[in-house]
Amino acid sequence: MTDSTTDPALSSFLDVDADHPFPIQNLPYGVFTPPNTTVPRVGVAIGDHVLDLALLNEEGAFDTLNLRNVRPFAQPSLNEFMALGAEAWAAVREQIQTLLRADTDELRDDASLRERALWPREDVALHLPVEVGDYTDFYSSKQHATNVGTMFRGAENALKDNWVHLPVGYHGRASSVILSGQDVRRPCGQTRPDDDAPPVFGPSKLLDFELETGFFVGDGNALGTSIPIDTADEHIFGMVLVNDWSARDIQGWEYDPLGPFLGKSFATTISPWVVPMAALEPFRTAGPTQEPEPLDYLQAEGDAAYDITLEVDLQTPSMAEPHTICRSNTKHLYWTMRQQLAHHTINGCNARPGDLMASGTISGPTEDSYGSMLELSWRGENPVALPGDETRSFLEDGDRVVLRGYAQGDGYRVGFGPAEGTVLPATCT
Ligand code: CA
Numbered sequence: 001m002t003d004s005t006t007d008p009a010l011s012s013f014l015d016v017d018a019d020h021p022f023p024i025q026n027l028p029y030g031v032f033t034p035p036n037t038t039v040p041r042v043g044v045a046i047g048d049h050v051l052d053l054a055l056l057n058e059e060g061a062f063d064t065l066n067l068r069n070v071r072p073f074a075q076p077s078l079n080e081f082m083a084l085g086a087e088a089w090a091a092v093r094e095q096i097q098t099l100l101r102a103d104t105d106e107l108r109d110d111a112s113l114r115e116r117a118l119w120p121r122e123d124v125a126l127h128l129p130v131e132v133g134d135y136t137d138f139y140s141s142k143q144h145a146t147n148v149g150t151m152f153r154g155a156e157n158a159l160k161d162n163w164v165h166l167p168v169g170y171h172g173r174a175s176s177v178i179l180s181g182q183d184v185r186r187p188c189g190q191t192r193p194d195d196d197a198p199p200v201f202g203p204s205k206l207l208d209f210e211l212e213t214g215f216f217v218g219d220g221n222a223l224g225t226s227i228p229i230d231t232a233d234e235h236i237f238g239m240v241l242v243n244d245w246s247a248r249d250i251q252g253w254e255y256d257p258l259g260p261f262l263g264k265s266f267a268t269t270i271s272p273w274v275v276p277m278a279a280l281e282p283f284r285t286a287g288p289t290q291e292p293e294p295l296d297y298l299q300a301e302g303d304a305a306y307d308i309t310l311e312v313d314l315q316t317p318s319m320a321e322p323h324t325i326c327r328s329n330t331k332h333l334y335w336t337m338r339q340q341l342a343h344h345t346i347n348g349c350n351a352r353p354g355d356l357m358a359s360g361t362i363s364g365p366t367e368d369s370y371g372s373m374l375e376l377s378w379r380g381e382n383p384v385a386l387p388g389d390e391t392r393s394f395l396e397d398g399d400r401v402v403l404r405g406y407a408q409g410d411g412y413r414v415g416f417g418p419a420e421g422t423v424l425p426a427t428c429t
Contacts, residue, residue, distance in 0.1 A: 003090070005097050006282050008410040012100045013108040014118075016047035021406060021415020023047070024100055027093060028273035028416075029078055029238065032124040040127050042073035042081060043119075045273050045417075046100055050124050052117045053096070059113065061099060061106075065091050077131040078237075078274060082218040083353040086234040089218070093278055126272045128179045129240075130216055135177055135268065135356045136344060137212075137244055137260075138169040140335035142288065144363035147375045164292060167335035167343050169360075172244075173265035177356060180271050184421045186397060187266040188428035189250040203426030204247035204263075207395040211312050211371030211403055212242040213330055214358035215337050216274060220351040227345045229300045232338035235351070238274040241310075241403045241419040242358045245269065248374055248394070270356070271403070271419040279414050283307045283407040288334050297346055304336035308416075310362060310405045312371070316390055317398035323387055325376060328362050328369040330405075397425045 005025070012024040022028065022045040032050055033040045041054035053073035056062065065088070072081040081092075099107045107113055139145055142159070145168075149158030162168065178184075186207055192199040218237035221227050227235055244264065251263025287305030308330040313322035337357070345351055361371040370376045373394050376384050383391035395401065400422040406415040
């Protein structure tokens with residue numbers, strides 16, 4: 001169901017190149033502070049500018065939607081806006097787009113309003129866009145689950161029996177979800193490098209990235225109720241890129257029998273702009289065939305996978321520029337976001353505005369589409385070759401990892417800002 005807000009013919013009075021991530025068809029939401037104040041607020045990215053929605057609301061731009069008293073944009077996070085629900089999101093998006101269109105004059109011809117509401121991106125500070133209440137990480141790429149299972153259990157037992165029947169996931173740590181650009185300290189912890197010797201304490205030696213996307217829950221559900229799969233899409237506000245940093249050696253020793261813990265909870269990087277699902281509607285596509293057929297509560301009509309091109313760049317301290325080490329796509333995911341949300345709430349668990357649900361590592365069918373160093377180097381057996389005769393099996397101090405993503409439209413791109421971070425040395429004292 002593609003609405004008029006994704007019409008390829010739309011253009012803004014602001015110049016936006018055809019390969020720019022933030023054309024008028026995208027309009028992703030973020031939280032920023034303009035240079036003339038210290039008060040963060042909600043904005044929208046348009047080309048190389050950021051539009052101040054809090055100021056526009058004060059000026060009456062959303063009065064037809066009765067938002068002046070609600071003040072959902074004069075907030076340090078998107079949570080209040082997300083809680084308003086899908087009808088409000090659609091109405092706000094349409095109004096923002098009307099203001100930015102080349103053929104409307106309300107903002108285009110008002111120099112005073114433009115000066116107060118439109119900021120060059122380079123002049124503003126970006127913040128974590130959402131106050132993340134709960135963070136859940138799924139494991140929804142069949143190729144990734146198969147790769148990891150093959151490495152640790154052999155090809156015959158790669159997938160556990162449950163994997164094709166439900167979207168496997170675990171509860172992650174919300175407090176360490178950080179904004180792109182923030183450095184990541186190599187974690188310290190307990191590992192057991194020698195199975196015949198006692199465990200040791202020290203810096204993780206097997207630090208990894210995980211290429212993922214994530215979605216934010218908008219309005220949630222009451223405790224004791226569930227979100228049916230047929231209406232799950234209405235509860236999904238938008239998507240970001242997610243790097244679910246992982247310490248494989250800490251994880252490998254600690255995870256039995258309750259699962260990931262300190263090997264995962266030290267940092268999770270997200271991209272700064274939340275791309276609304278409305279902007280991604282034209283990029284729905286059929287996902288992999290689900291066989292065996294899922295139980296009824298996980299079945300719905302229509303395409304629910306998304307065609308979003310993903311890349312991972314790695315830059316070591318000796319490299320002049322980043323090098324692409326992985327090319328993947330969200331359409332490789334076996335379980336869909338609506339299946340994840342329906343499954344998450346089927347037991348009566350309440351999802352809340354701002355909850356982050358990540359896909360799990362997105363690995364494609366080819367070796368250059370694997371979404372982690374663990375898979376790209378196959379546990380270190382085949383180190384990844386980099387320019388300048390360098391190789392990497394896992395991440396070393398000073399390495400910079402950049403996740404990128406975009407959906408290619410007809411003459412325009414719906415892009416995600418990068419999700420990047422640099423590894424700092426451990427301080428295990
Ligand atoms: Ca993960």
